[in-house]
Amino acid sequence: MPIYEFKCKKCNHRFEALRLSSDGFKNIECPKCKSRQVSKEMSTFAPAMGGPSTRPMCDDGSCPVPSGGGCSSGMCGLN
Secondary structure, eight states: OOEEEEEETTTOOEEEEEOOGGGTTTTOOOTTTOOOOEEEOOOOOOOOOSSOSSOOOOTTSOOSSOOSSOSTTSOOTTO
16 A cells, blocks of 8 residues: 655644555545545655665775676665
């Protein structure tokens, strides 16, 4: 189920809601003031990647991520 971001037009509260595509965006209400005057906001997509939560440093050319070109130029698949 996708998570969508909304903003209340009445109190400016930003919140998220799980919605099935078949449900559309009917009956969305602000959890703070209960208003149904909400707008769907643009949201970013960040896919989850396995491994450490920090990006590896590739300055020394030893990138742990196989990206096809290596990191000899300092540019690996995570940069």
